[in-house]
Amino acid sequence: MNTLNFILGASLQPGDFVGFTFFxxxxxMLAATVFFLVQHGQVDKKFKDSMLVAALITGIAAVHYYxxxxxxxxxxxxxxxxxxxxxxxxxxxxxxxxxxxxxxxxGSLFIASVIMLVTGYIGESGLLAGGPWxxxxxxxxxxxxxxxxxxxxxxxxxxIQGAVGEALANAxxxxxxxxxxxxxxxxxxxxxxxxxxxxxxxxxxWYAGIEPLLGGLPMDIVYNIGDAINKIGFGMAVWYAAKD
Amino acid sequence: MILxxxxxxxxxxxxxxxxxxxxxxxxxxxxSTLIFVLIMLSIGIPHGSVDHLIAFINPKSRRFxxxxxxxxxxxxxxxxxxxxxxxxxxxxxxTFLVVSCYHFGEAQVIGFNDTKNKLLNFILGANILLSLxxxxxxxxxxxxxxxxxxSSIDLTPYDKTFFLLISVTILMISVVQFKIxxxxxxxxxxxxxxxxxxxxxxxxxxSIYFGFSHSLPMLIMEYKEMKEKSFLKFYLKTMPFTLxxxxxxxxxxxxxxxxxxxxxxxxxxFIVISSLTLxxxxxxxxxxxxx
Numbered sequence: 152m153n154t155l156n157f158i159l160g161a162s163l164q165p166g167d168f169v170g171f172t173f174f175x176x177x178x179x180m181l182a183a184t185v186f187f188l189v190q191h192g193q194v195d196k197k198f199k200d201s202m203l204v205a206a207l208i209t210g211i212a213a214v215h216y217y218x219x220x221x222x223x224x225x226x227x228x229x230x231x232x233x234x235x236x237x238x239x240x241x242x243x244x245x246x247x248x249x250x251x252x253x254x255x256x257x258g259s260l261f262i263a264s265v266i267m268l269v270t271g272y273i274g275e276s277g278l279l280a281g282g283p284w285x286x287x288x289x290x291x292x293x294x295x296x297x298x299x300x301x302x303x304x305x306x307x308x309x310x311i312q313g314a315v316g317e318a319l320a321n322a323x324x325x326x327x328x329x330x331x332x333x334x335x336x337x338x339x340x341x342x343x344x345x346x347x348x349x350x351x352x353x354x355x356x357w358y359a360g361i362e363p364l365l366g367g368l369p370m371d372i373v374y375n376i377g378d379a380i381n382k383i384g385f386g387m388a389v390w391y392a393a394k395d
Numbered sequence: 396m397i398l399x400x401x402x403x404x405x406x407x408x409x410x411x412x413x414x415x416x417x418x419x420x421x422x423x424x425x426x427s428t429l430i431f432v433l434i435m436l437s438i439g440i441p442h443g444s445v446d447h448l449i450a451f452i453n454p455k456s457r458r459f460x461x462x463x464x465x466x467x468x469x470x471x472x473x474x475x476x477x478x479x480x481x482x483x484x485x486x487x488x489x490t491f492l493v494v495s496c497y498h499f500g501e502a503q504v505i506g507f508n509d510t511k512n513k514l515l516n517f518i519l520g521a522n523i524l525l526s527l528x529x530x531x532x533x534x535x536x537x538x539x540x541x542x543x544x545x546s547s548i549d550l551t552p553y554d555k556t557f558f559l560l561i562s563v564t565i566l567m568i569s570v571v572q573f574k575i576x577x578x579x580x581x582x583x584x585x586x587x588x589x590x591x592x593x594x595x596x597x598x599x600x601x602s603i604y605f606g607f608s609h610s611l612p613m614l615i616m617e618y619k620e621m622k623e624k625s626f627l628k629f630y631l632k633t634m635p636f637t638l639x640x641x642x643x644x645x646x647x648x649x650x651x652x653x654x655x656x657x658x659x660x661x662x663x664x665f666i667v668i669s670s671l672t673l674x675x676x677x678x679x680x681x682x683x684x685x686x
Contacts, residue, residue, distance in 0.1 A: 200579050207583050211590060217419065235556045236593060239563050240586050247579050257578070258571040265564045272560055278552070 163224050170223050172375040177216035183209040183383045190390055198393035201251045205386030208241045212382050229371055231351070235272055237378075242268060245385055249301050249333065252326055252392065253318035259300055260315065267293035271344075275352060283352035291345060298341075303334040329392030336384050343377030402615045403506055407584070410607020414591045417599060427598040431664075434606035436637070442610040443675040444636035445617055445629075450678050452620055458681070472674040477647070480666050484541065491669035496520035498676040501683060502609050507581040510683050515573045519585075522569060526562035526589050527604065530555065531597035538597070538661050559593050584608075598661065613679070620682070640671055 163170040187206035194202055215237035219230040246264050250257035267290050273279050274286025298304055302316015312320075319330030350370040353359045416422075417430075450458075450465055459465040480487035500520025501510050510516060528535050533555075536546045566589070570582050588608065592600045614633075623629035644667045651663050 200577075204579060204583055207586070211586070214415070214418065214590070232554065232556050236559055236590075239556070239560050240590055243563065243567055244583065244586060247582065251579055261567040261571050265567055269560060269564065272556065276554070276557075278557065 163220075167224075169369050169371050169375075170220065172372055173216060173220035173223050176375050176379055177213055177220055179379055179383060180209045180213035180216055183386060184213055187386050187390065190393070194390075194393035198389070201248060201389045202386075202393060204244050204247055204251065205389050208244050208382050209386060211240050211244075212237055212378060216378075223371070229351075231275060234374060235268075235275075239268055239272075241382065245382070246297065246301075248385060248389055249315050249319075249330075252330060252333075252389070253315050253322065255318050256300060256313065256315035259313065260297060263293045263297040263300065266290070267297065271348060275348065282356070283348075284356060284358065287345070287348055287352070290348070294341065294345070298337050301334055301337055302330070303338040306331070306334050306338050325392045329388045332388035332391065333385065336381055336388065340377065340381040340384060343373055343380075347373040347377065402619075403612045406607055406611035406615060410603055410611070411587060413607065414595065414603045417603075418591070418594045424596045424599070427596050427602070431598045431602045434602040436641075438606045438610045438614060439602075440637045440640050440671070441630065441633035442614040442617065443671060444633040444640065445621070446675055446678045447636070448621060448632070449617055449682050453681055453684065469674040472677075473643075473670045476670040476673045477666075480669075487666070487669070488539075488542070491665070491672070492524065494673055494676050495669070496524055498672065498679060499523050499609060501680065502613055503585075504575075504581070505612070505683060507577040508575045512573065515575070518569050518573070519581075522562070522566050522585065523588065523604065525565065526585075527592050527597070527600055529558040529562045530589065530592040531600060532558055534597045538659065538665075540659065541662070555593065559589065562589060562592075617682075643667070643671075 163174060184206050187202050187209065191199055191202040191206065215233050219233045222228075222230045222233065242264050243261060246260040247257065249260060270286045270289035270293065273281075274283040274290065277283070279286075299311060300313035300315050302312035302319055305312050305316060305320075316334070319327060319334070321327075322330065346365075347370050349358055349361050350365065350373060353362050422430075446469070447462065447465060459468070476487065476490065479490055497513070497517045497520055500516035500518065500523070503519050503523060504510055504512075504516055508515065532550060536548070536550070540546045563586075566582070566585055570578060570585075575581055588604060591603055595603065618626055618629045621629060621632075623632070644664075647667060647670075648663065
């Protein structure tokens with residue numbers, strides 16, 4: 152095992168469930184990257200950019216999960232900074248998938264994702280005054296703007312949607328079905344992140360009761376599961392539209 | 396579209412593999428100087444060492460009546476740049492930044508859009524340099540220690556993630572403003588660059604970007620345009636002026652402490668690069684037109 156450890160700074164300890172989810176995160180993202188790259192050669196020309204972006208999303212995540220696993224295994228605590236680096240780079244690429252499928256909405260989705268990330272980062276890092284709940288609220292509003300724009304709210308029978316949602320609904324072939332999957336990811340999958348945010352910033356806040364409510368579930372497990380579902384799932388949904 | 400030609404993509408993939416190897420194998424920052432020197436000598440300087448040949452390739456944009464007028468203008472621009480750095484370092488730095496922004500952006504946009512939109516070229520190059528600097532801003536403050544208006548700013552309340560966030564935000568806002576044929580692949584490639592800039596130190600970041608994303612594709616493009624029989628034969632043609640550039644650097648270094656940076660080797664190196672870059676930018680502008 153020591154010979155294999157040339158690339159890893161530290162080994163996971165027995166019973167380290169959180170560390171194990173980091174490990175699973177890194178290898179599953181790497182496997183997904185290989186899969187999407189292989190499929191890139193198989194799909195129709197118009198979907199090639201989408202498959203490349205899907206591979207890029209999981210590839211960037213694989214690099215950062217490798218780092219996060221290492222930081223965790225070395226006992227340096229929760230890798231919040233590395234998570235944000237990963238999200239800053241991958242979230243815009245995820246919203247780009249909608250623009251690639253529909254050809255519309257890149258500008259508004261980029262702006263919404265910028266607001267969501269910047270305010271989320273300020274809230275979690277404590278960079279500015281106002282408290283994490285206020286910045287979290289701003290971040291949440293941007294998230295709902297994005298959910299509206301891509302038509303995710305129509306999945307729960309709220310009949311309002313932006314240009315991207317309309318374009319998805321009116322598209323041909325498998326795109327509406329793939330779009331529906333992506334909308335579910337935005338609606339359900341992405342809602343895991345606010346949960347992680349609340350758990351991570353709960354100390355001393357009015358929502359501190361959320362921690363015992365979730366049975367002391369570590370924030371990192373919530374984020375790791377959320378990341379794996381969303382990043383790989385996003386790519387799989389695009390692949391579903393692209394195959395054949 | 397140039398990107399569809401395999402050699403551009405290949406050189407960028409080589410750079411990506413190289414960068415990931417440095418990141419994942421955690422190569423220490425102490426090797427960054429060695430990496431920088433190797434890449435600059437083998438790729439960086441050679442890509443500008445055939446300017447005297449490619450300046451005469453495109454008949455539509457030819458501006459020089461003879462080799463003599465070419466060398467006179469070329470060497471004059473280098474001299475003007477050095478004088479700028481000596482008499483007004485701020486103006487020297489400003490010129491370097493403006494010229495580099497345009498040149499880097501112009502080369503970056505090839506394969507994603509035509510190079511006619513000069514504002515787009517400039518903005519893209521500015522994004523690349525801004526990200527390189529922001530993601531290594533604490534190192535940059537040390538390098539630009541003489542520029543006190545910048546080095547004295549207290550950045551300790553902010554961490555590196557904050558600066559990555561700022562650079563990505565600016566990239567997103569600027570990219571959506573332009574009509575670009577292949578907007579998403581361009582944005583995706585820039586994202587990879589930003590990842591590299593974040594995870595490596597400033598010298599390694601610059602080496603990887605300048606070597607594999609800028610110089611190597613241009614070097615291969617020059618080889619194709621010059622229609623040499625073999626790459627080796629072409630590469631040998633770059634050697635004389637690579638050597639001259641090196642001699643120029645050594646001579647300038649001899650006067651360094653009196654004239655320029657007083658033992659700030661990295662800043663000195665960037666002054667040399669900026670001096671060689673100034674005339675090169677004009678040659679490349681003609682060369683890449685309509686590519």
